Amino acid sequence: MIKDTVKQALRDLFPEPDPVVEAPAVEAAEGEEEKKPAKKKEGPRVNGVIERNHAEHGYDIDVQCNPGELLAVVMILDKAGFFLESITGVDWIKENQLESVYDFSRYDFDTCRVVIRTRTSRSEPKIPTISKIYPGAGWHERETHDFFGIKFDGHPHLVPLLLPEDADFHPLLKDFKP
Amino acid sequence: MSGPIHIRPDETFTLNVGPQHPATHGVLRVKMEMDGEYIVKAETVLGYIHRMHELMGENRTYPQVLPNLSRLDYLGALGYTHGHVLAVERAAGIEVPERAEYIRAITVELNRIASHLFWFGAFVMDLGGFTPLMYAIEDREYILDMLEAVTGSRLTYCYYRFGGLYNDVDDDFIAAAKAFIPRMRKSLKKYDALVTGNIIFRKRLEDIGPISAEMCRKYGATGPVARGAGIDFDVRKNEPYSVYPEFDFDVPVYHECDSLARYKVRMDEMEQSLRIVEQGLEKLPDGPIMPKKAPKLIKPPAGDYYQAVETARGSFGIRIVSDGTKNAYRFKLRSPTYSNMSLFDEACEGMMIMDALAMMGSLDLVIPEIDR
Numbered sequence: 001m002i003k004d005t006v007k008q009a010l011r012d013l014f015p016e017p018d019p020v021v022e023a024p025a026v027e028a029a030e031g032e033e034e035k036k037p038a039k040k041k042e043g044p045r046v047n048g049v050i051e052r053n054h055a056e057h058g059y060d061i062d063v064q065c066n067p068g069e070l071l072a073v074v075m076i077l078d079k080a081g082f083f084l085e086s087i088t089g090v091d092w093i094k095e096n097q098l099e100s101v102y103d104f105s106r107y108d109f110d111t112c113r114v115v116i117r118t119r120t121s122r123s124e125p126k127i128p129t130i131s132k133i134y135p136g137a138g139w140h141e142r143e144t145h146d147f148f149g150i151k152f153d154g155h156p157h158l159v160p161l162l163l164p165e166d167a168d169f170h171p172l173l174k175d176f177k178p
Numbered sequence: 179m180s181g182p183i184h185i186r187p188d189e190t191f192t193l194n195v196g197p198q199h200p201a202t203h204g205v206l207r208v209k210m211e212m213d214g215e216y217i218v219k220a221e222t223v224l225g226y227i228h229r230m231h232e233l234m235g236e237n238r239t240y241p242q243v244l245p246n247l248s249r250l251d252y253l254g255a256l257g258y259t260h261g262h263v264l265a266v267e268r269a270a271g272i273e274v275p276e277r278a279e280y281i282r283a284i285t286v287e288l289n290r291i292a293s294h295l296f297w298f299g300a301f302v303m304d305l306g307g308f309t310p311l312m313y314a315i316e317d318r319e320y321i322l323d324m325l326e327a328v329t330g331s332r333l334t335y336c337y338y339r340f341g342g343l344y345n346d347v348d349d350d351f352i353a354a355a356k357a358f359i360p361r362m363r364k365s366l367k368k369y370d371a372l373v374t375g376n377i378i379f380r381k382r383l384e385d386i387g388p389i390s391a392e393m394c395r396k397y398g399a400t401g402p403v404a405r406g407a408g409i410d411f412d413v414r415k416n417e418p419y420s421v422y423p424e425f426d427f428d429v430p431v432y433h434e435c436d437s438l439a440r441y442k443v444r445m446d447e448m449e450q451s452l453r454i455v456e457q458g459l460e461k462l463p464d465g466p467i468m469p470k471k472a473p474k475l476i477k478p479p480a481g482d483y484y485q486a487v488e489t490a491r492g493s494f495g496i497r498i499v500s501d502g503t504k505n506a507y508r509f510k511l512r513s514p515t516y517s518n519m520s521l522f523d524e525a526c527e528g529m530m531i532m533d534a535l536a537m538m539g540s541l542d543l544v545i546p547e548i549d550r
Contacts, residue, residue, distance in 0.1 A: 058484030
């Protein structure tokens with residue numbers, strides 16, 4: 001199973017125990033067995049590897065890392081034969097952070113989609129580029145730079161791709177006013 | 179009067195293909211640095227029809243975004259709306275009746291054939307042959323008429339709803355679809371005899387425009403582009419969704435990596451889609467097309483959800499980041515031709531310009547879907 005191989009490889013990077021997503025199920029009291037256990041709200045996300053239910057979320061492994069660890073994680077996936085599906089951002093304005101999300105999948109019947117998240121500050125968003133490993137990331141990173149203003153360190157050609165060439169605004173930021 | 183212009187033998191010049199050029203099938207521009215007829219370097223310029231669908235996805239409620247999805251790819255729109263409804267159904271946990279899923283599969287596959295037919299005509303026209311387009315359009319009209327009767331529109335469908343469909347199919351549709359299958363099989367034989375064996379056609383495509391499996395992986399190419407490079411990858415098989423596991427169909431794969439391989443993959447795919455339509459019509463169960471308790475107000479629980487579907491052009495993905503309200507917090511569209519096109523700059527280096535345009539045709543571009 002590729003899922004276990006990847007998890008094992010990632011565990012070397014994150015020696016801390018996996019972050020707990022859901023509180024351990026409390027045994028149902030008698031007579032209430034049919035009642036579904038209420039879903040616990042997820043706490044603030046910490047770095048590490050979480051295994052997700054594919055049917056529920058659409059992906060299998062959810063990794064969060066610091067921008068500095070990103071290249072090491074991507075290199076593990078490159079070695080395991082993953083292809084890059086997309087790169088995008090999310091603006092967490094309440095936490096004053098910008099998140100960059102990477103989707104990886106494999107040309108394989110052993111379905112495994114890996115999501116990598118990395119967060120950076122909103123005032124000075126900077127993340128290393130992965131276009132040296134995956135040249136296809138070049139366009140995706142330019143698009144993310146267009147929409148969120150995240151600067152990808154080391155990108156060979158970080159100019160607007162979808163927005164006009166003189167665009168100095170980032171429309172997907174939550175405080176964007178047209 | 180000045181004398182004749184002298185060009186140094188080592189001098190290159192810049193050629194603009196597009197933004198308004200018939201070979202680019204829309205508003206796409208490629209800046210090419212040329213050495214005579216050979217491309218030294220190419221840079222694709224995008225964004226001429228960028229409409230910020232992702233921001234619209236955040237500003238509108240989930241049902242309000244539904245029509246946007248069919249404006250991405252006007253040739254195979256049902257595949258994209260299918261992806262959207264599946265993503266929201268996954269996020270909100272909505273059950274879909276079996277009949278609705280079967281009708282979705284049938285209509286998506288018909289739409290896939292229509293999309294491939296139009297690509298076939300336009301591709302051969304790129305190479306200088308006009309007649310096949312007319313044949314292809316005639317067959318495509320048949321499908322569009324059929325879909326129009328059920329969905330109410332010819333290109334930009336808004337047929338699926340969260341939990342089911344807007345309209346049930348009637349006996350006329352089933353009869354028309356049943357009559358279409360043998361008609362289309364006959365047409366495919368005709369196309370094969372008319373085009374595939376043509377010596378000029380083959381000389382323009384065979385061993386030209388190589389896109390290797392490793393290049394596909396590095397750029398994230400999917401769909402017929404990847405399958406023409408020997409990669410056995412189809413989301414319908416690799417990450418099954420909807421009722422596709424119920425159908426018996428093959429995934430055509432060619433290992434030649436050239437433009438002809440990508441052509442053959444699409445031609446074979448039409449036959450496989452016909453098989454799915456045939457089985458779908460046979461197995462079509464009775465029952466409702468919407469669940470009894472279809473929620474009026476859709477508020478998926480907070481979380482991050484991803485859904486991939488196989489459209490006519492490759493793996494289309496939707497990411498919905500929900501914060502529990504009726505609008506999505508983040509609405510990401512991963513379009514297949516965006517990734518497929520991104521490898522063009524590297525792949526066309528050193529090629530002759532006419533070969534590069536033939537390769538561009540074999541990528542099956544739909545520009546609004548790249549620009550979103």
